[in-house]
Structure formats: C-alpha cells, structure tokens
Amino acid sequence: MNPSILVRVGLVAVFVSVAGVAARAQGKAQTEMPQYAAAEAGWQWPANKNGITYIPVCWENPQGWATEEGWVKNKILSTWAAVANVNFYNWNTCTAGAKGIHILITDTRSNSQVGTRLDGRKNGMELNFTFKNFSPSCQAANKRESCIESIALHEFGHALGFVHEQNRADSTCKVEVGGGAGWLLTDYDPDSVMNYCNPRWNNDGRLSPKDVKGVQTLYGARTVTTQGRVLINDYLNRKAGQQWENIIVDFTNEKGQGSRQYFNVNENSASQGRVWNFYSTGKYCYQAWSYTMYTDHVERRGYGTGCFTLTNGSNYTFTINFKPPTWSNVDFNIALVSTPRSN
Numbered sequence: 001m002n003p004s005i006l007v008r009v010g011l012v013a014v015f016v017s018v019a020g021v022a023a024r025a026q027g028k029a030q031t032e033m034p035q036y037a038a039a040e041a042g043w044q045w046p047a048n049k050n051g052i053t054y055i056p057v058c059w060e061n062p063q064g065w066a067t068e069e070g071w072v073k074n075k076i077l078s079t080w081a082a083v084a085n086v087n088f089y090n091w092n093t094c095t096a097g098a099k100g101i102h103i104l105i106t107d108t109r110s111n112s113q114v115g116t117r118l119d120g121r122k123n124g125m126e127l128n129f130t131f132k133n134f135s136p137s138c139q140a141a142n143k144r145e146s147c148i149e150s151i152a153l154h155e156f157g158h159a160l161g162f163v164h165e166q167n168r169a170d171s172t173c174k175v176e177v178g179g180g181a182g183w184l185l186t187d188y189d190p191d192s193v194m195n196y197c198n199p200r201w202n203n204d205g206r207l208s209p210k211d212v213k214g215v216q217t218l219y220g221a222r223t224v225t226t227q228g229r230v231l232i233n234d235y236l237n238r239k240a241g242q243q244w245e246n247i248i249v250d251f252t253n254e255k256g257q258g259s260r261q262y263f264n265v266n267e268n269s270a271s272q273g274r275v276w277n278f279y280s281t282g283k284y285c286y287q288a289w290s291y292t293m294y295t296d297h298v299e300r301r302g303y304g305t306g307c308f309t310l311t312n313g314s315n316y317t318f319t320i321n322f323k324p325p326t327w328s329n330v331d332f333n334i335a336l337v338s339t340p341r342s343n
C-alpha cells in the first residue's frame with residue numbers, strides 16, 4: 001500500500017550487456033527526420049557556464065509505466081550521461097511548453113527529433129514499451145527490458161544531435177540510407193548505436209568507442225569520474241489513495257561522509273527522481289524517512305536503513321518497500337531486496 005522506491009546502483013564504467021536477441025530486421029526500429037550523418041551542427045544543446053549541458057526530460061503520459069521509465073532513465077544516465085558532460089534531469093510529467101525532451105509512450109516505431117528540435121516539442125520523442133504493433137519479438141519477457149533500453153539509447157543519441165551513421169557518404173551500409181552528410185565527428189563507425197548496419201542491434205545497448213568520442217566532442221568528457229550512482233524514483237501511489245509523501249534519504253560511506261536528498265510528491269508533482277554519485281567503491285549505508293498522507297488523513301511515518309557494497313564490475317538493483325503497511329501512526333521498517341545482476 002505504501003510506495004516503493006526503486007534504487008539502482010549502476011557502475012558508470014561498466015555498461016550493461018544485454019542478450020543479443022533482436023533480429024537484424026528490428027534495426028529498422030527507428031525512422032526520423034531529418035536524416036543526416038553524424039551530428040547536426042547548430043542543433044546542439046548549449047552548455048551552462050559550468051560546462052555542463054542540462055537537458056530536462058519529461059513524460060507526456062507516464063501513468064502505469066514506472067518500471068519502464070526507470071529502465072530508460074537508468075540506461076541513459078549510465079551511458080550517454082556517464083561519459084559526457086550532459087545532465088538529463090527532471091524525468092517528471094510534462095506540462096505544455098516545458099523546456100526539454102517530451103517523451104510520448106506509444107506503440108509505434110520509436111523515433112525522435114534531433115537535438116534542440118526537441119526542445120519543448122510535444123511528443124518530440126516516442127518510445128514503445130509494449131511492442132504490439134512493432135517489433136513484436138520484443139514482447140518476450142527476457143527481451144523486453146533490453147529492447148526498451150537499447151532503443152532508448154539510440155533515440156537519446158538523436159536527442160543529443162546524432163543522426164544515422166549509415167547516411168554518411170563513406171558508409172558501407174546501404175540500409176535505409178537517406179539525406180546527406182552532417183558534421184562528421186569520427187571515422188565511419190560500423191559499431192555505432194546509430195548505425196542500422198550494426199550486426200548487434202543498437203550495439204547490444206552499449207555505446208561504441210566512437211559513440212563515446214563523438215558525444216565527448218560535442219559536449220565534453222565527464223570531468224568527474226564516478227564509480228557508480230544510485231538512482232531513486234519516488235511516485236505518488238494514487239491508486240492506494242496517497243495524497244502526498246515526503247521522503248528524506250541519506251547515503252554515507254564508511255568515513256561517515258554522505259549526502260542527503262529530499263523527495264516531495266503530491267497531486268501536482270506525482271513523481272521525482274534523485275541521483276547520488278559515488279566517487280569511490282566500498283561500503284555505503286542509507287537511511288530513509290518517510291512521511292505520507294492518504295485519503296483517511298492519518299499521517300504515516302516510515303523509517304528504514306540498509307547497506308550495500310559498491311564494487312567494480314557489477315550492477316545491483318535494490319527495491320526498498322515500505323512494509324508492512326501500517327494504518328497506525330507508528331514507524332515501520334524498510335525491507336531491502338538486493339538482486340545482483342549477472343551482466
């Protein structure tokens with residue numbers, strides 16, 4: 001009954017490998033206008049004074065897709081945003097005209113406008129989470145997550161300004177070639193996530209070395225190397241009658257150094273995401289406090305704590321569940337479920 005928080009620890013230096021299951025034909029998963037190679041000069045998002053490019057992201061119709069939205073966000077933050085000085089933030093519900101990338105969840109061929117053409121544009125990016133009409137093999141339980149993540153990786157390549165690698169004049173790929181050459185950032189890259197002729201569909205959801213070089217040319221390399229990060233998404237549980245919730249989460253390392261972040265979800269802002277970056281491996285512990293109100297106007301308080309060890313070369317998924325649900329005004333514990341992923 002109480003909201004759950006999804007925590008994912010992803011090591012920035014290690015990309016999640018996914019099963020190479022999708023057929024080559026599914027590489028036609030994306031079609032966009034315009035079609036130029038490499039990157040479109042002039043459509044690059046501008047950098048802030050501190051050298052970081054901040055790009056807000058929102059969902060036009062987020063309801064019911066919290067898990068899939070988490071997959072997309074985590075994928076983008078652990079790939080493009082991990083290697084370049086680009087911060088994708090917000091990931092909340094769109095309001096008309098809001099700055100940044102507006103994502104529509106729809107069962108179509110996923111697609112995206114390129115670069116700043118997305119800025120504030122309703123349904124500028126479309127992502128498919130169901131695959132009923134397109135790429136139906138992605139419906140399989142063991143493929144869905146990797147399909148959603150690797151397609152998002154490609155579409156966010158467009159969002160950063162990249163267009164299809166096979167369109168280059170020096171391309172050896174003859175699949176869905178269109179348009180002329182843009183700004184060529186690297187040598188031709190058969191391994192690019194933006195190349196339809198890549199024998200590994202969307203390069204198995206990993207950036208190629210030249211993808212990394214390209215995005216770092218446009219936006220600069222990540223100036224601080226994080227060993228890992230924790231993402232927490234908090235959602236208002238409308239179905240359970242939740243009206244608002246405040247959560248405080250602390251992470252501390254063995255030296256007692258840490259940072260605290262706040263969540264505040266309500267009817268006007270039904271979801272929030274927060275990111276913790278960690279610059280060394282080792283043991284971290286968290287504490288979380290929850291204050292929440294349901295339609296019965298009785299405030300409930302929750303408290304929980306747990307630890308995990310951030311190691312190099314592993315990814316973990318944590319789910320913190322506030323349980324058991326309690327209908328009296330008392331503390332309750334958070335159960336931590338840790339699932340090491342064999343990526």
Ligand SMILES: [Zn+2]
Nearest residue numbers: 030031032154
């Ligand atoms: Zn595309």
